[in-house]
Amino acid sequence: VSVLPLTVAVLVTGGVYLLCQVSMIRIVFGITLLSHAANLVLLAAGVSAWRAEPIADRVDAAAAADPLPQAFVLTAIVITLAVTVFMLALAAIGNDDSTQHMPETGQDHER
């Protein structure tokens, strides 16, 4: 029963630790861990035990799983994936991925 909350706790701890690093890649991994934690929280909001497929007329509604948290998680995964790819692109530009240096764009620094 306590596996889910413990997993969330571990993921959040790791995520927060990585977020506090200077390197962009580590920050991206930190965000990834945190979003996994969020997905697990969403799943836990439904019933975490195994339930039958939520298909109308085939499975009794009382025995079926709650499809809504699963739909939430699916949407969240898609969004996080898209942003993660963009963040990795932002990490790859410039000479290093340190967030203390601004990547050059070839523009005048005076503006």
Added chain:
Amino acid sequence: MSPPLLALFVVVPLAGAALLALVHQRIVVTTLHLAVPALSAAGGVLLLLAHVGSPVLAHGVGGFVPGVAIPLVSDTFSALMITVTSLVTLACAAFSLGSGEAWLRFFPSLTLMLLAGVNGAFLTGDLFNLFVFIEVMLLPSYALIAMTGSWRRLGVGRLFVVINLLTSTLFLIGVGLVYGAAGTVNLAALAGLGRDDVRVAAGASVVLLALAVKAAVVPMHGWLPRAYPGTSATVMALFSALHTKVAIYAVYRIYSMVYDNAGRWLPLLLVLVAVSMVVGAYSSLGERSIRRSLSFQMVAGVGYILLGLALSTTLGLAAGLFYMLHHIVVMGALLLMAGAIEITYGTGRFTRLTGLMRRERILAAAFALGLFSLIGLPPSSGFLAKVGVVRALFDAGPATATALVATVVLASLGTLVAMQKLWSEVFWGPPMEELPPEELGHHDGHRACAPGTRVRASLLTPGVLLVVVSLIGFVAGGPLWELCIRAAEGLQDSGTYVTEVLP
């Protein structure tokens, strides 16, 4: 306007975005780039008219059973927000045509996608969909921030993405907690649960925390003044009108619906808004360029707007809403005019600009009126907004009222001093030196420009028109105030909202 048409506020900008991603003819780009925000603003006005008769319009997308369907809900509050944000988007689109950014590949397309997300966030009646629409709004923003702006844009782009994804994750966790506690994320079904059920209150508070970061409430404001000035003026004006305001809108909506404006947590909010006003107003003093200075005034504005929610009386909510509408318009105006200066003179730094009052008479006059509006002097919408906030404060207890009126005055003084500094550096002083182009730019201490440099009309007009809107907000203050009162009553009366969404 019949309820199913509400979906058009999202569909039309999205379709426009898709079309603009494919078509590149100048005439098509210009037309769609201007027509879609204009249509959205016109739709907002139609909604406002419709709400005279029926205060709430609701539509379950796809015709599912109420409670299961994804609801789109509109009331006076959301209609007002749609109208004003679309108007500022229109001004930004017009400015981007003048500044040439509109001809960057995908720029107009991304702007319309942003508008679709914003309209969706204003209309949705469901917490999870709010998350989705905020993401729809943020994804094009990530690209916009990386496309145009100063050399810092990629660095601040990293900051902006990380902060927003982090808060979105937090938001999602909050949604999960609310769903776990209440079994629904439909706002109408959650009505009043935050007051009655501690678990829902705790879950929704995580959502509110995430929104507070997105709205840049002090002490979670640090990212905004760092990130926004790194973008171009067009994008900054767009973001200031849309992003933080969507977050504030959601805070208003969620606190009014879920917590039913419960008084228990309001003292905490009062402290936060008081600190926001003062810190934002005075932080401007340390900045040395126009847009950096203005970015802190955005933080101060968030304080004034949320002050209305912290009072949670009809007058207070109406004053907060009025301030929000005023702030969206005047911030857009000032930022677009700052952009016109930056594009024409190549810099927004105080040390490189001087004496623009004599060079750019129309711009200087409009900018001065915009600053009047920001500070809260007549004849501008800012005056009425501040009077409204102070008037609403009188109804609070005597100690609270005294302390907060003093805070408002103190913060306004800070804004006044900071904006005076901006004005005297940029607009007063000896006239700009005129140097031949080859001698420009490389030696410090020179406040110079090429001979005959003038701000083009195409860059000037959008900002000036927004200032005119702010002046109209002063002249037509009465009817506008009535609208805000109606929106505030709609926020307090969650019963009508609930019966419309869940008949």
